[in-house]
Amino acid sequence: MKLKLVVASMSALALLSNPAFAVPQTKHTPHKKIHKTSHHVVVKNDYQEIVALPIQPAPVTLETEPRIDTYQTILDGMDHNTSRAKPMPDWFNRIGISGGTNVDLKWGNRRPIYRTENINRIALNDVYVNFSGVANDWAKAFGSLEFSNPSQNYSRVYQPINSVTLEQGFVTLGNFDVYPLFLQVGKKFQDFGRYTIHPLNRTLAQSLSESLRTSANLGFITKMGLHGSVYAFRNTLTVANQSHPKTVYGASIGFDHPNDQLGYDVGLGYLSNMAGVNDVATVFVNPDFARTPYSPVHNVGAIAVYADVNSGPFSLGARYTTSIQTFNPLDISSNTVCSQEENALVGCTFWHAGTGAGARLWAADLTAGYGFNAMSKNQNIYLGYQASGNAVNLALPRDRILAGYGIDMWKNTNLGLEYTRDYAYGSDKGGPGGATNTVGVRGAVKFG
Numbered sequence: 001m002k003l004k005l006v007v008a009s010m011s012a013l014a015l016l017s018n019p020a021f022a023v024p025q026t027k028h029t030p031h032k033k034i035h036k037t038s039h040h041v042v043v044k045n046d047y048q049e050i051v052a053l054p055i056q057p058a059p060v061t062l063e064t065e066p067r068i069d070t071y072q073t074i075l076d077g078m079d080h081n082t083s084r085a086k087p088m089p090d091w092f093n094r095i096g097i098s099g100g101t102n103v104d105l106k107w108g109n110r111r112p113i114y115r116t117e118n119i120n121r122i123a124l125n126d127v128y129v130n131f132s133g134v135a136n137d138w139a140k141a142f143g144s145l146e147f148s149n150p151s152q153n154y155s156r157v158y159q160p161i162n163s164v165t166l167e168q169g170f171v172t173l174g175n176f177d178v179y180p181l182f183l184q185v186g187k188k189f190q191d192f193g194r195y196t197i198h199p200l201n202r203t204l205a206q207s208l209s210e211s212l213r214t215s216a217n218l219g220f221i222t223k224m225g226l227h228g229s230v231y232a233f234r235n236t237l238t239v240a241n242q243s244h245p246k247t248v249y250g251a252s253i254g255f256d257h258p259n260d261q262l263g264y265d266v267g268l269g270y271l272s273n274m275a276g277v278n279d280v281a282t283v284f285v286n287p288d289f290a291r292t293p294y295s296p297v298h299n300v301g302a303i304a305v306y307a308d309v310n311s312g313p314f315s316l317g318a319r320y321t322t323s324i325q326t327f328n329p330l331d332i333s334s335n336t337v338c339s340q341e342e343n344a345l346v347g348c349t350f351w352h353a354g355t356g357a358g359a360r361l362w363a364a365d366l367t368a369g370y371g372f373n374a375m376s377k378n379q380n381i382y383l384g385y386q387a388s389g390n391a392v393n394l395a396l397p398r399d400r401i402l403a404g405y406g407i408d409m410w411k412n413t414n415l416g417l418e419y420t421r422d423y424a425y426g427s428d429k430g431g432p433g434g435a436t437n438t439v440g441v442r443g444a445v446k447f448g
Contacts, residue, residue: 098448099129104150104200108438114422115279115395116202117438118150125150126158126198128167130448138175144168148198153395155202157210157278167212176221184217191217191229191252192269192277193304193321200404200418200442204363204386204396205319207279209304211271213248228253235276246299248276264309274302274323274361283332283393300325302361315369322362334359334390336430359390378408392429397422416442 076082088094102125104118118125126148133141146167148158158167170186189197193209202210219229230251254267275281301324308317327333334357369382386400404418418440425431 094134096132096448097129098132098446099127100444100446101127102198103443105441106438107440109436114397114436115153116155116204116207117420117422118154118201118440120149120151123150124148125200125442128198137177138173140172142168142170142172155207155210155279156282157212158198180220180222182219182221184219185215187212187214188217190215190231190233190250190271190276191219192250192271192302193319194265194267194306194308195319200416200440201402201420201438203319203365203384204388204391204400205304205321205365207394207396208274208302208321208361208363208388208391209269209277209319210279211277213276225256225258226254227256233276235273236281246273248273250276260310260312262309262311264307266307267305269304271302271304273299275299277302279394280332280361298328298331300327300331313371315371317365317367317369319365320362321364323360326358326360329358332359332361332390332393333357334392334429336392359393361388361390361394363388363391363396379406381405392425392431398425398431399423412446414442414444416444418442 073082076084104120104123104125106118106121106123124147126146128144128146131141131143131145135141144167145164146158147162147164149162150158152161166187168186168188170184170188172182172184174182176182190211190213192211193205195203195206195210197210199206213233215231215233217229217231219227219231221227228251230249232247232249235246235248249272250270252267252269254265256265257263258265271277275284302321303324304319304321306317306319308315310316363386365384365386367382367384369380371378371380373379382404384400384402384404386402388394388396388398392398400420400422402418402420404416406414406416408414420438420440421435422438423435424433426433
């Protein structure tokens with residue numbers, strides 16, 4: 001009897017467990033969706049039934065062109081900056097910035113006003129910031145902002161003083177991994193001679209060769225070190241009987257083999273008109289000359305030769321610049337005229353109309369150096385001799401001897417000391433004669 005009762009009870013439970021007889025739960029939510037991070041919820045037959053469905057990723061659209069900022073595009077048009085360069089996402093890999101400051105102090109009995117020397121007791125020879133930009137593998141740009149306030153006779157190249165100016169700015173087109181040719185257009189120092197820009201004292205050969213002009217330059221550099229160029233720039237002077245300044249042409253050829261153990265270079269430069277050299281051009285526009293405004297009677301070409309060699313710590317360098325022809329006496333003469341009063345009081349200042357024969361200008365430098373390391377600091381000493389010819393009207397000394405010392409005090413920080421003894425042209429050339437001494441100190445800091 002008990003067995004029959006148990007069987008009947010189990011049968012009843014089985015029937016109740018069938019979905020057809022199931023009683024709905026009182027807490028069901030017939031039209032509610034449950035949101036989860038990885039599943040959708042689907043409700044069927046008024047019951048809460050969770051069905052896991054995979055989520056399809058959103059379609060991705062590839063941008064074939066850069067996105068355009070409409071507002072900025074319109075604003076650039078309003079500001080007239082539509083064609084100007086804009087910062088690139090990887091600009092820091094394409095733009096380089098460097099610079100430095102050179103402060104000079106001078107002492108001495110500088111009676112004659114020689115060019116190439118800064119006679120200010122203390123001067124900010126130059127503060128400069130260089131910018132270089134790489135547009136692509138074939139196009140690069142370089143620019144240099146500069147400020148300086150040395151005395152006027154230091155140089156006619158780095159003008160104007162006491163103002164920030166664009167000293168250099170040019171574009172270089174070329175890829176030396178593909179072709180040895182390159183093209184440069186802009187304001188730059190021409191490849192005529194070799195020198196250091198903004199030195200403590202400019203050398204005599206540098207004064208006859210340094211040319212900072214806006215030019216077009218076509219050149220080449222081979223893997224072997226052979227290099228050369230041809231270039232042209234507009235002269236700032238009007239040649240007599242010509243209504244427009246004449247174009248100055250130049251060419252150079254050289255060979256460089258840089259090496260710490262045994263390195264050398266040699267080169268030759270040609271300039272169709274020596275008045276293209278900044279300091280030489282100054283002679284023609286100086287108001288103290290007889291003819292004002294002044295125009296060259298004819299063009300006089302020039303050549304510049306340089307050579308350097310280094311072996312271990314020793315180095316030797318030579319420079320020579322000369323005019324090819326003799327200048328007309330009305331342009332630059334070989335002597336000058338000074339009054340007796342000037343000679344007695346201050347000495348001839350060289351700024352007078354010349355007399356006598358025309359000048360065939362030349363200047364030469366010879367410098368020997370020795371580098372060493374002491375007290376964990378790189379140091380160097382050097383000796384030099386310089387001379388000029390027929391250059392009394394360019395305010396250059398006849399001869400100069402010099403000695404110098406430099407030391408890298410800290411990273412990118414150098415202190416230099418230089419002594420110069422200058423011998424003036426004698427009375428037979430209209431100069432004051434005698435010798436003067438100058439001691440100069442430079443503190444140089446650079447970054448980049």
